[in-house]
Amino acid sequence: MKRIITATVQNRGGVLNRITGMLHKRQFNIESISVGASETEGVSKMTFVIDVSDNQSLEQLTKQLNKQIDVLKVSDITDKAIVARELALIKVTGSGQLRSEIQGIIAPFRASIIDVSKESLTIQVTGKPDKVEALITLLKPYGIKELTKTGVTSFLRGQQPKQVTELNSYSI
Amino acid sequence: MKARHEVEQHTNEVVTGADVLIDALVDEEVDTLFGYPGGAVLPIYDAIYRSQASFKHVLSRHEQGSIHAAEGYARVTGKPGVVLATSGPGATNLITGITDAMMDSLPLVVFTGQVANSVIGTDAFQEADVLGITTPITKYNYQVKNVSDIPKTVKEAFHIATSGRPGPVVIDIPKNISSTVELDQLEEEFSLPGYQPTTQPNPLQIVKLADALKNAKRPLILAGAGVTFAEASDQLKEFAEKYDIPVTNTLLGLGSFPGSHSLSLGMAGMHGTYTANMAIYECDLLINIGARFDDRLTGNLKHFAPKAKVAHIDIDPAEIGKNVPTDIPVVADAKETLQALLNTSIEKPDHDEWQDELQANKTNYPLWHDRSNELISPQWLLEQIFNESNGEAIVTTDVGQHQMWAAQYYQFDKPNRWVTSGGLGTMGFGFPAAIGAQFGAPDDLVVSVVGDGGFQMTFQELSILKERNLPVKVIILNNEALGMVRQWQESFYDERYSESIFSSQPDFVKLAESYGVRGLKVDKEEDVVEMLQDVFAYDGPVVVDCRVVQQTSVYPMIAPGKGIHEMIGVTK
Numbered sequence: 001m002k003r004i005i006t007a008t009v010q011n012r013g014g015v016l017n018r019i020t021g022m023l024h025k026r027q028f029n030i031e032s033i034s035v036g037a038s039e040t041e042g043v044s045k046m047t048f049v050i051d052v053s054d055n056q057s058l059e060q061l062t063k064q065l066n067k068q069i070d071v072l073k074v075s076d077i078t079d080k081a082i083v084a085r086e087l088a089l090i091k092v093t094g095s096g097q098l099r100s101e102i103q104g105i106i107a108p109f110r111a112s113i114i115d116v117s118k119e120s121l122t123i124q125v126t127g128k129p130d131k132v133e134a135l136i137t138l139l140k141p142y143g144i145k146e147l148t149k150t151g152v153t154s155f156l157r158g159q160q161p162k163q164v165t166e167l168n169s170y171s172i
Numbered sequence: 173m174k175a176r177h178e179v180e181q182h183t184n185e186v187v188t189g190a191d192v193l194i195d196a197l198v199d200e201e202v203d204t205l206f207g208y209p210g211g212a213v214l215p216i217y218d219a220i221y222r223s224q225a226s227f228k229h230v231l232s233r234h235e236q237g238s239i240h241a242a243e244g245y246a247r248v249t250g251k252p253g254v255v256l257a258t259s260g261p262g263a264t265n266l267i268t269g270i271t272d273a274m275m276d277s278l279p280l281v282v283f284t285g286q287v288a289n290s291v292i293g294t295d296a297f298q299e300a301d302v303l304g305i306t307t308p309i310t311k312y313n314y315q316v317k318n319v320s321d322i323p324k325t326v327k328e329a330f331h332i333a334t335s336g337r338p339g340p341v342v343i344d345i346p347k348n349i350s351s352t353v354e355l356d357q358l359e360e361e362f363s364l365p366g367y368q369p370t371t372q373p374n375p376l377q378i379v380k381l382a383d384a385l386k387n388a389k390r391p392l393i394l395a396g397a398g399v400t401f402a403e404a405s406d407q408l409k410e411f412a413e414k415y416d417i418p419v420t421n422t423l424l425g426l427g428s429f430p431g432s433h434s435l436s437l438g439m440a441g442m443h444g445t446y447t448a449n450m451a452i453y454e455c456d457l458l459i460n461i462g463a464r465f466d467d468r469l470t471g472n473l474k475h476f477a478p479k480a481k482v483a484h485i486d487i488d489p490a491e492i493g494k495n496v497p498t499d500i501p502v503v504a505d506a507k508e509t510l511q512a513l514l515n516t517s518i519e520k521p522d523h524d525e526w527q528d529e530l531q532a533n534k535t536n537y538p539l540w541h542d543r544s545n546e547l548i549s550p551q552w553l554l555e556q557i558f559n560e561s562n563g564e565a566i567v568t569t570d571v572g573q574h575q576m577w578a579a580q581y582y583q584f585d586k587p588n589r590w591v592t593s594g595g596l597g598t599m600g601f602g603f604p605a606a607i608g609a610q611f612g613a614p615d616d617l618v619v620s621v622v623g624d625g626g627f628q629m630t631f632q633e634l635s636i637l638k639e640r641n642l643p644v645k646v647i648i649l650n651n652e653a654l655g656m657v658r659q660w661q662e663s664f665y666d667e668r669y670s671e672s673i674f675s676s677q678p679d680f681v682k683l684a685e686s687y688g689v690r691g692l693k694v695d696k697e698e699d700v701v702e703m704l705q706d707v708f709a710y711d712g713p714v715v716v717d718c719r720v721v722q723q724t725s726v727y728p729m730i731a732p733g734k735g736i737h738e739m740i741g742v743t744k
Binding site for chain 2: 009010013014017018021022025056059060063064066067068069070071072
């Protein structure tokens with residue numbers, strides 16, 4: 001099962017290496033990882049999408065992340081009300097009338113064309129992973145020359161529905 | 173922040189980053205530094221030479237010797253072992269020991285030299301990516317970027333190494349930092365918002381555990397090294413006695429509960445006692461205190477404590493539920509938890525039937541071994557070592573048959589007397605660890621029980637015995653083979669002894685003598701007791717080459733993949 005896990009970490013040397021090294025050593029499969037500054041200086045925010053086999057390994061995952069000395073807080077937000085976005089850049093072969101056809105396809109996805117050359121155009125799409133994936137699937141027949149994704153970044157919505165309970169709170 | 177320390181007292185007026193480092197070590201009350209010099213640590217060695225530092229430096233003959241010695245020192249004293257090595261090969265020679273310490277939760281603070289900052293990343297002479305290499309095998313690691321950070325970094329490193337679940341910390345010091353003439357204000361204070369180990373147990377969990385204990389008919393305590401680290405042996409004894417609960421130990425937990433106590437079932441696990449393993453199989457409440465349910469303990473997890481409610485007390489939350497599903501998790505220090513349990517009034521349960529059953533197992537299925545051969549029986553030899561040292565020695569071992577026999581036959585009544593490589597299973601650990609143990613406990617008898625294979629990996633440290641007249645007694649169980657490998661080849665590979673028998677051996681007596689150390693050889697059982705009396709009474713180092721039977725196996729045993737109740741070799 002895919003889980004979206006966020007971690008706030010102290011911005012010290014080697015912190016990314018420490019975390020990805022631990023995930024690799026303990027055989028966790030990272031689907032995506034995104035890292036960047038947070039609202040606090042010296043603190044970074046990481047968002048992982050990780051495929052885990054069961055609850056026991058999910059529990060291990062959050063505990064091992066928490067165990068890292070530079071990690072301040074770990075949350076599994078998969079089952080909460082969240083905003084989650086990733087960005088993809090897709091370079092598609094296309095000229096002439098194909099361009100307008102592609103434009104018609106991407107419009108409902110609120111994607112935009114951000115670069116055009118003689119033989120290709122580059123599309124930028126932002127959204128949840130399934131939306132991005134759906135657009136990629138639609139564009140495949142046109143010939144994707146290049147594709148890059150940022151990985152998911154995410155946090156909780158300002159308001160949580162009441163019934164949602166903490167799934168993996170293990171601090172006792 | 174503070175002004176420059178008492179560094180002015182140094183004989184030389186120049187104060188460098190290295191001098192600041194030495195002061196930081198003095199501040200941490202380091203009394204012994206295990207190390208080996210080299211290019212990138214020349215400024216640090218120069219500072220040691222110039223300073224009148226209150227600690228002694230122990231020069232090994234290989235960095236692996238330094239780090240295992242530091243581990244032995246840490247195990248016996250409970251204080252962090254401190255190591256210094258140079259960059260590149262000096263640092264990489266430490267890797268086995270750092271990993272060993274990580275696996276067995278030993279507090280170490282390891283300083284490695286590094287090439288100057290200006291050439292880091294250029295594949296400079298004796299450059300190695302020590303941070304990259306040691307990240308997965310340390311609790312934490314650093315590279316010092318500014319001289320002013322040295323005091324803060326050292327303080328933080330000692331704090332991390334010794335608090336919570338102990339472990340090794342590496343500080344990598346580029347040569348330009350150690351040689352920089354200090355001008356800046358020094359940073360002293362550190363803050364670690366992401367590291368706050370929980371030491372106090374949650375009262376609700378204590379109630380749950382007390383409740384489970386009240387209702388248990390067949391409770392069992394499994395005591396690991398966490399009890400020793402927490403200095404909780406007295407509380408454990410009081411708790412076990414108060415509620416009449418039998419106690420079994422992990423390999424590394426030996427000594428945390430007196431082995432001679434009537435409630436002690438001995439060691440559990442692959443080569444544990446039948447009584448201990450069957451107690452785990454049959455118990456209805458298993459209280460794990462400071463053990464990590466290692467695979468050599470549990471055997472096949474499907475059959476591990478199948479009838480039991482499992483309570484797990486551990487200071488490291490990540491250990492709970494890692495291998496064995498836990499009903500009552502308690503994240504806390506072992507001593508605090510046992511104290512909280514002792515302060516809770518629990519109705520005293522009646523376990524007579526359970527105790528009778530265990531007692532019958534103890535009587536009917538004791539450890540056994542053969543004594544029919546012309547050479548010395550190794551198990552019997554361990555018994556004699558126990559008898560002749562009155563059970564009061566500090567015993568160190570490598571890994572393998574001799575280690576298991578020592579664990580089985582040397583009964584530890586006190587903590588911090590048993591120094592062995594458990595998690596990593598490191599050959600060559602025992603002898604240098606004994607050196608560190610002797611530095612940590614100068615007045616105690618330190619016996620290093622090693623195999624002929626393992627001893628040959630680190631015997632160069634015999635130099636230290638001579639140099640310091642360190643009275644370590646090395647007992648080599650020499651079976652001219654890699655005993656445990658040979659045993660597994662006999663049992664599981666149809667006696668195909670692939671590369672496990674040594675066809676050539678050094679003369680260990682001459683070897684010892686060439687280092688200026690007394691060497692003895694014994695190959696008859698009738699000479700053993702007299703030899704041991706002589707060796708233990710001798711005021712100085714001795715190496716004894718004991719020729720023991722090769723064709724003998726460690727029993728009883730849980731074969732790989734089997735359950736804890738499926739021991740083989742339980743009786744003759």
